[in-house]
Amino acid sequence: MSLQSVKAALNASAPDLEVLELDRSTATVDLAAEALGVLPGQIAKTLSLYVGDEVIILVTRGDARLDNRKYKARFGTKARMVKADEVESHTGHPVGGVTPFGLSHPLQVYCDVSIRAFREVFPAGGAPNAAIRITPERLAELTRAEWVDVVQSAPQT
Secondary structure, eight states, X not given: OHHHHHHHHHHHHOTTOOEEEOSSOOXXXXXXXXXXXXXXXXXXXXXXXXXTTEEEEEEEETTOOBOHHHHHHHHSSOOEEOOHHHHXXXXXXXXXXXXXXXXXXXXXXXXXXXXXXXXXXXEBOSSTTEEEOBOHHHHHHHHTOEEEOOBOOOOOO
16 A cells, blocks of 8 residues: 555655666665665665654665764754564555655655755655655655754765
């Protein structure tokens, strides 16, 4: 169902974008980068986090790590990941396929400025073997994301 919800969301808001379905797993940053032939940083890692009792979506470059100090300064709380067995009930997407598109519930989406280092990034496509090729600006625009700076300094690309 998740893959179909992503395709339906893109068809409604961005029919020029397609979900790339691959014959191998893209469930981790390294697997996705290898399958797509891109740098790990270009994988738009989509995290499900709690801010208080609210679940948010945070999209960062694939090779980035959260900076706890920056995160707490921005959100007023320590970063707390949604448990793996709860992710699908909050997002509608399975772990390894979480994307800011086609969410089952409206969630606030944030894009970390780190993804702006690339002309194209690849968020998951709603399944552990699917991805979407998109510019960072368009990703933020289509998901109505707010830009934040909450990861450690990224490696030079």
